[in-house]
Amino acid sequence: MCRLDTAMALRILGSLCTFAALSVAAKPYSVLMADSVIARNTTLGLDASGAPKTDYQHGVIERALEMVYNATGDSKYYAYQKWGVDNIIDSAGKLLDYSLSDYILDDLRLGQEFLYLWLKTGEAKYKTAANTLRNQLNTQPRNKDGGFWHKLKYPNQMWLDGQYMALPFFAQHTALFAPTNLTALSDIVLQFTDLQIHALNRTSGLLDHGYDASHVAVWADHITGASPHEWIRAMGWYTMALLDVLDYFPKSHPGYAIILGYFKALMPAVVAAADPVTGGWWLVMDQPGRAKNYIESSGTAMFVYSLLKGVRVGFLDKKGGFVEAAEKAYEYMLEAFVVTNEDGTLDWEGTVKVGSLDGAGDYDYYVGVPLQTNDPKGVAAFIFASVEYEQK
Numbered sequence: 442m443c444r445l446d447t448a449m450a451l452r453i454l455g456s457l458c459t460f461a462a463l464s465v466a467a468k469p470y471s472v473l474m475a476d477s478v479i480a481r482n483t484t485l486g487l488d489a490s491g492a493p494k495t496d497y498q499h500g501v502i503e504r505a506l507e508m509v510y511n512a513t514g515d516s517k518y519y520a521y522q523k524w525g526v527d528n529i530i531d532s533a534g535k536l537l538d539y540s541l542s543d544y545i546l547d548d549l550r551l552g553q554e555f556l557y558l559w560l561k562t563g564e565a566k567y568k569t570a571a572n573t574l575r576n577q578l579n580t581q582p583r584n585k586d587g588g589f590w591h592k593l594k595y596p597n598q599m600w601l602d603g604q605y606m607a608l609p610f611f612a613q614h615t616a617l618f619a620p621t622n623l624t625a626l627s628d629i630v631l632q633f634t635d636l637q638i639h640a641l642n643r644t645s646g647l648l649d650h651g652y653d654a655s656h657v658a659v660w661a662d663h664i665t666g667a668s669p670h671e672w673i674r675a676m677g678w679y680t681m682a683l684l685d686v687l688d689y690f691p692k693s694h695p696g697y698a699i700i701l702g703y704f705k706a707l708m709p710a711v712v713a714a715a716d717p718v719t720g721g722w723w724l725v726m727d728q729p730g731r732a733k734n735y736i737e738s739s740g741t742a743m744f745v746y747s748l749l750k751g752v753r754v755g756f757l758d759k760k761g762g763f764v765e766a767a768e769k770a771y772e773y774m775l776e777a778f779v780v781t782n783e784d785g786t787l788d789w790e791g792t793v794k795v796g797s798l799d800g801a802g803d804y805d806y807y808v809g810v811p812l813q814t815n816d817p818k819g820v821a822a823f824i825f826a827s828v829e830y831e832q833k
């Protein structure tokens with residue numbers, strides 16, 4: 442038996458606690474947040490009843506786990522990502538919760554997770570699942586310019602959000618399986634260009650949340666078809682879409698310079714829209730400081746990721762003020778949105794639950810949507826931003 446006197450026990454406990462505190466402090470935030478995702482058992486690929494669920498929100502968490510796995514080499518992140526992906530397909534690669542006929546662009550976010558596992562394991566089921574999602578685009582309804590509808594439910598509407606869900610996957614799939622398909626490459630450029638033409642606010646340099654080519658949605662401007670506001674998360678998805686597509690898009694194709702040009706023009710406008718006090722960005726970006734508007738955490742994290750990765754890959758000038766803007770916002774996020782619980786897990790605050798163009802798309806709508814603790818879109822974006830911040 443091991444007998445300890447009280448003083449000795451306290452000394453040992455004390456040094457254990459110091460050790461625990463030190464090791465917590467020494468872990469990067471990307472790792473702490475990914476560990477919290479696993480500790481909370483964010484049930485990737487499943488709904489509340491345990492049934493398979495295709496959910497782009499799980500897709501962004503899975504990508505975040507990939508990044509942390511890449512940064513640490515710790516296989517628990519890979520195992521959790523794979524568990525989540527395996528929950529939504531059967532052994533032949535059939536998607537267990539998917540409806541082609543709804544034409545939901547958001548579903549395509551999962552496509553990159555299938556490609557990742559196909560590249561890593563070589564198992565055919567992942568390629569089959571990726572092909573199912575890629576084939577959706579062959580019959581995806583389009584507006585008169587060729588822009589993909591966001592869903593069958595929203596005729597002629599393009600939302601910025603959908604570009605992140607569909608286009609990096611479309612580009613990666615093309616790079617892997619159809620690198621000579623010039624139609625596919627032009628198609629990717631066209632999606633961005635349609636929005637740049639119709640949803641860009643030339644005063645702010647930012648884009649409105651969506652564009653209805655038929656100009657009939659309740660929110661559509663009668664002349665331009667654009668929605669009335671610049672919503673932070675849609676803008677965040679969009680900056681990440683431009684940036685991540687270029688990981689897979691061939692430099693030799695003229696579309697590369699076009700997409701890069703959109704990104705390089707957009708990021709200074711994003712920096713200009715930052716709140717000078719906190720460094721973060723407003724939920725409704727075109728209404729800074731207005732009553733009920735606030736600094737939103739998921740979009741702020743997406744901009745930090747886009748700025749830091751943009752500089753790292755050489756698209757943005759190291760001395761152009763982009764790093765400083767990202768660092769200021771990152772430090773604010775740690776202070777305002779990251780909460781350390783007693784058990785060492787982190788909570789993430791300040792993320793708005795949704796922002797949809799299903800309704801009026803007006804100011805009162807956006808500011809009336811509740812916030813959600815540990816919202817997967819915000820948690821994932823914080824991990825994206827942290828991985829970039831930590832490798833600077």
Ligand SMILES: *[C@@H]1O[C@H](CO)[C@@H](O)[C@H](O)[C@H]1NC(C)=O
Pocket residue numbers: 479482484491
């Ligand atoms: C998470 O929950 C699911 C289903 O409720 C369970 O099958 C799985 O083992 C859990 N994973 C972890 C890491 O706790």
Ligand SMILES: *[C@@H]1O[C@H](CO)[C@@H](O)[C@H](O)[C@H]1NC(C)=O
Pocket residue numbers: 504507508511560
């Ligand atoms: C992780 O690394 C693999 C292998 O290099 C790469 O294919 C994948 O794109 C990386 N994932 C992310 C999210 O960066």
Ligand SMILES: *[C@@H]1O[C@H](CO)[C@@H](O)[C@H](O)[C@H]1NC(C)=O
Pocket residue numbers: 578579619622624625628
């Ligand atoms: C090339 O991409 C286009 C656009 O997505 C698609 O319609 C066509 O089927 C593809 N062609 C081939 C040979 O894969």
Ligand SMILES: *[C@@H]1O[C@H](CO)[C@@H](O)[C@H](O)[C@H]1NC(C)=O
Pocket residue numbers: 642643644645649669670671727
């Ligand atoms: C365009 O941006 C300016 C500057 O932020 C803003 O005042 C204006 O309301 C915006 N216009 C539209 C149509 O969104």
